[in-house]
Amino acid sequence: MRSPSLLLAAAGLAAAAPFSYPLPNGFPSLNATALQQVYKLAGGTLPNGALPSSLKPSGVQTLQLIAANELFEVAYFTELLQNITTKVEGYEEGRDRYIIDTLKAVIAQEEVHVLSANGVLANAKQTTIQPCKYDFPVTTFRSAIALVQTFTDVVLGVLPLAQSVFAADGGDEAALVPIVGSIIDQEGEQNGYYRSPQRKVASAAPLLTGGAPQFAYSAISQFIVPGSCPNIQAIGLNAFPALSVQCKPKANDSMVTFSADGVVGAGNATLVYISGQNLPVSVPISNATTAGGKTTFSALFPFSSGAFNRGLTIGAVVGEAGQKFNNTAEVAAATLFGPALIEVD
Structure with a gap:
């Protein structure tokens, strides 16, 4: 599996x-x-x-x-x-x-x-x-x-x-x-x-x-x-290495723990959220720890920022710290790990 x-x-x-x-x-x-x-x-x-x-x-x-x-x-x-x-x-x-x-x-x-x-x-x-x-x-x-x-x-x-x-x-x-x-x-x-x-x-x-x-x-x-x-x-498509969220976030701001099937460094990667038809939201990652080929890290889930809807939010890890994106296609083109599929009730 x-x-x-x-x-x-x-x-x-x-x-x-x-x-x-x-x-x-x-x-x-x-x-x-x-x-x-x-x-x-x-x-x-x-x-x-x-x-x-x-x-x-x-x-x-x-x-x-x-x-x-x-x-x-x-x-x-x-x-x-x-x-x-x-x-x-x-x-x-x-x-x-x-x-x-x-x-x-x-x-x-x-x-x-x-x-x-x-x-x-x-x-x-x-x-x-x-x-x-x-x-x-x-x-x-x-x-x-x-x-x-x-x-x-x-x-x-x-x-x-x-x-x-x-x-x-x-x-x-x-x-x-x-x-x-x-x-x-x-x-x-x-x-x-x-x-x-x-x-x-x-x-x-x-x-x-x-x-x-x-x-x-x-x-x-x-x-x-x-x-x-x-x-x-x-x-002609390739699947990204998996990215999962360890605890389902709620409709409020919280720190969330993610797990990626590979090595992720806090200094050279960004977590990006896609929700509704809003512009993607980029947040820094922290507390990255790699063991057994998997990396766990933390990132803010900023639901109250005004860029998040109820329902599905997509999370993805991209290269470089602090990257910003104008649309989902740009995020997908830069993705290293994903998608994390987050359901907010």
Whole structure:
């Protein structure tokens, strides 16, 4: 197992058996009968308009990242539903017909998302992304829901960037902008539902936290069994070494302890926070101690500064002390460790 970041640690996790494809219905390869059953459960079909016949490199990478994420999500929800329906200890709260029916619909909807992204890639004669094996180390229904809410926050932060890519590329790709917009809507409906059993306000903030492809890829990679992916390297992204927060901060100013999978020096690194649609906030790190290849350090979580929203905050370690940034893309380009995924209720 890889060292977990907050994405894992916040959910109270332990090791789990790897999840492997295909699904019982044959997914990701579906015959016509199985596809119609997926549509029925999903409540709708793939778009029936013409698919792009050509894609620019940025559009290819964006669709491949979407496909990789959706394959991960299908696997996650499938294992969650199986843990509920086979009465695994710790998942008793999920044994409700409404929850089970909702998860069945979500699995089918995520399958449609995979088919959509890979279908566009195939039509443009580009590499489609194949599934990996995954570790989902959650042990209870509550921890599973907390984790799915966090990674849905990450998805919601990066999908608007996909729209920007397709709009900038133009041509056939412009038709993908409203399709991705509809996926954003669908993921938003999901996330309000996942916040509800945690007794969180259904919508976290007026403006949600943005993301970057590198952060999304790094988050997915935490769950992948090393060496199990047939071709995920085609995406052309590398996962950052993990950064985790040791104690979940609250909606006030506090000193927080972080752990990085590598060497971090207080004199030549900065911790950067990204929250809402605000400018990134850079803070110094202190009390850095390295042992066994990991570094723990402290940094202020300045929630009252006016640059933080409720919901997801992304933390990243960048090189050089005192660096300032104008946007999330700049932070991602300079990141050495991350992302730390911090949920503020």
